Amino acid sequence: MVAFAFSENTVNLAYVFAAVCFVFGIKMLSSPTTARWGNRVSAAGMLVAVAFTLTLAEVDRYWLVAAGLALGAVLGAPAARLVKMTAMPQMVALLNGAGGGAAALVASAEFHRLAPLPGDLPADTLVASLASALIGGVTLSGSIVAFAKLQELVSGRPVTFQHQQAANAAVLAVALLCAVAAGLTEERFWVVPLVGAALVFGVLFVIPIGGADMPVVIAVLNAFSGLSGVAAGFVLDNNALIIGGTLVGASGTLLTLLMARAMGRSVANVVFGAFGQVAVAPGTAATVDGAVRATTPDDVAVMLAYAKRVVIVPGYGLAVAQAQHDVRKLADELERRRVDVRYAIHPVAGRMPGHMNVLLAEANVPYDQLYEMDRINPEFEQVDVALVVGANDVTNPAARNEPGSPIYGMPILDVDHAKSVVVLKRSMNPGFAGIDNPLYADPKTAMLFGDAKVSVAALVDAVKSV
Amino acid sequence: MDAELIGSLTIFALAVFLGFELISRVPTLLHTPLMSGTNAISGIIVVGAILVAGSSDSRLEQTLAFVALVLATINVVGGFLVTDRMLEMFRRRGAEGDE
Structure with missing residues (x-):
């Protein structure tokens, strides 16, 4: 069907080229400035590998191969285009x-x-x-x-x-x-x-x-x-x-x-882990009862507007509430007032490795504002306000200092080291791990109850009018 | 053991080291695109599917390889495109597109 057929050796050389492309492509993923081209280099390697395979003399059932490739592309491309970032x-x-x-x-x-x-x-x-x-x-x-x-x-x-x-x-x-x-x-x-x-x-x-x-x-x-x-x-x-x-x-x-x-x-x-799981007796470790302090958007807005450094701690609850864009508006408003705003990203903040970064990037948060756990933790002591949005277990100090806690030993964001903490939360329900968070009872913590999106939008308005 | 197998094992062993070296340098910032991007690379099985679908004379083998070809192509096309879509969104402060 084709006028030429490369020898098996030539095709194997093309495979070497493809492999080199994959290696380079992944290497370029080590920086966000080169990552996009890295992905394209990998894709180019793939294209070469496929194209040369098609020229092999023994591959002669072209209609079948073409149909398979076309069908796969027709199914794969729209899925890639339409999938929501939360559904990644x-x-x-x-x-x-x-x-x-x-x-x-x-x-x-x-x-x-x-x-x-x-x-x-x-x-x-x-x-x-x-x-x-x-x-x-x-x-x-x-x-x-x-x-x-x-x-x-x-x-x-x-x-x-x-x-x-x-x-x-x-x-x-x-x-x-x-x-x-x-x-x-x-x-x-x-x-x-x-x-x-x-x-x-x-x-x-x-x-x-x-x-x-x-x-x-x-x-x-x-x-x-x-x-x-x-x-x-x-x-x-x-x-x-x-x-x-x-x-x-x-x-x-x-x-x-x-x-x-x-x-x-x-x-x-x-x-x-699910096998023979020990049921956690509720309220054994650190019980959080009536001692939490509720606050209002206006009070939080004043705290934020006059802070020097604010760290936003996003959890999956933020993505569920679709509040990423509102959070970014809040950060913009604060930066206009010369507040230094950063985001603290716990490795399991989303539903897969690195997920939260993608969700925030989609909301146009610049990636140099996104700080991974090990980089931001030593800085919390100089932070005026830590704003926790839809995150719970990853901020729970019990993981650090209560050996009896089921999440003891899990690395957390040291939010409690900040000068003050504001937690946006729908209600006092415990998080995934089903345990109470002593952070909420900390005297320097204030709770802003309500849907994350509504609360953040209210904060944006309140900061504007401070 | 024939020479071909020894050669393949050598390549495999080196690729393991290279893989761990390369991947450990990717920042957590990019772990989702890393996953979807490497995922697309695993779609290289598409060349195996092409070989079998394009050269086999057995109806059953053709059918199996055809399904494999469709799945692998979904993996390749979907994986690279979705990775590109994600990486496009990562911008530095003040970069273009940053309203």
């Missing part, structure tokens, strides 16, 4: 699932092709194709469950049942036995129960994990999608796949560790 975790979950599913399917098809060939298959090809089918299957169904939880199609609460861990282990054992059987017999049939068990395991793996722990789950699934790609790379002897998949695996793994650390928990605790 769901989007990434679905994309993880798509990548894992694709790897599982390619590996299964390869096994189907190779298994009946005369002679024994090389052990590495066998192991890699079965591993890819297994990990890819887990990634696909696990991602779909994660998507459903994040999209609130199903309840975000952990789903637990008796003997759950035994059931999970049994399903995983079935999957592994099928893989062994497939490897020893080289019978095509075994891939079907293998993938089936992998899909069931993916569901079982994610359902016991609660909504608040989803950032970790998404990172784990991200790593899995990379690993299934690496395995597929070994099957196809394709270095671009091995390198690309490994980079993704490394990224997913690092982010998983980072997220777990930001929650003050081990990865094992997040993944298996």
Whole structure:
């Protein structure tokens, strides 16, 4: 169909080029000034890899390939354009699932092709194709469950049942036995129960994990999608796949560790935490009762307008209330009065790693005002007002000084070190972890009750008229 | 073990180190785009899907690879576009577009 066909060597060279593009692309992500071009460099590498693959002589069913590419693009592009920034975790979950599913399917098809060939298959090809089918299957169904939880199609609460861990282990054992059987017999049939068990395991793996722990789950699934790609790379002897998949695996793994650390928990605790969870007796640790001080927008406006340094501490509650733009207006108004305004971003402030930064960037908050936890914490003592909007557990001093607290050990933003604290909160309901926050009873803390968006809008007006 | 496998394992081992080095330099500010961007890179499985879909003579393999091709393309196109959309929003103070 095409007039020319590059040799396999040329195509492999193109894959080397693609891999170099991926490496450079990620390197350019180390600064927000070069990041956008970095992403384009990676995309260019991908385009080259695809284009050269199409020129291979053995690829001759063009209509099928073209239809697949077109259909994928038609489905993927509008989703990328229309998805809301608050829904980014769901989007990434679905994309993880798509990548894992694709790897599982390619590996299964390869096994189907190779298994009946005369002679024994090389052990590495066998192991890699079965591993890819297994990990890819887990990634696909696990991602779909994660998507459903994040999209609130199903309840975000952990789903637990008796003997759950035994059931999970049994399903995983079935999957592994099928893989062994497939490897020893080289019978095509075994891939079907293998993938089936992998899909069931993916569901079982994610359902016991609660909504608040989803950032970790998404990172784990991200790593899995990379690993299934690496395995597929070994099957196809394709270095671009091995390198690309490994980079993704490394990224997913690092982010998983980072997220777990930001929650003050081990990865094992997040993944298996719902099992045998100890119910926290309400009000045992630090009870916050009537001692909180309520305030009014006018009072807060005066505090803010005459402050030198204000730090805004956004939590996911801010995004839920869609108050990002109002917060930015407030910051603009304060900066006009020469107040130094910064944002303190806890690593788990959003629903996935880095999520809050994206939400604020969307509201046109300049990124040099966004401070990560380790950078802002030493500065809180010089801060006049810390304005907490929709954040709770990540500001709870109990994590620092009450060994009995369930969140003890979780790194927090040291909001209580600021000279005064204003907390915008809908009501006195405790946060995700279901525990009281002694910050609210601190004498230097004032509470501004109400919907975050309404409260911030009232603050903007009040500051204007100070 | 054949030479090809040794070569692949070498590349894998080096890529692991390189991956951890590179990723650990990405600031937390950009972790969401990092995730969606690397996610798009994992869509490189698309070349595997093209190879199988385009060259296999078995109906079943073609079908499996076709579905894989659609999924992988969604992964690639959706991943890179959504990452670009996010990175476009990151602006420095006083930069253009900052009302």
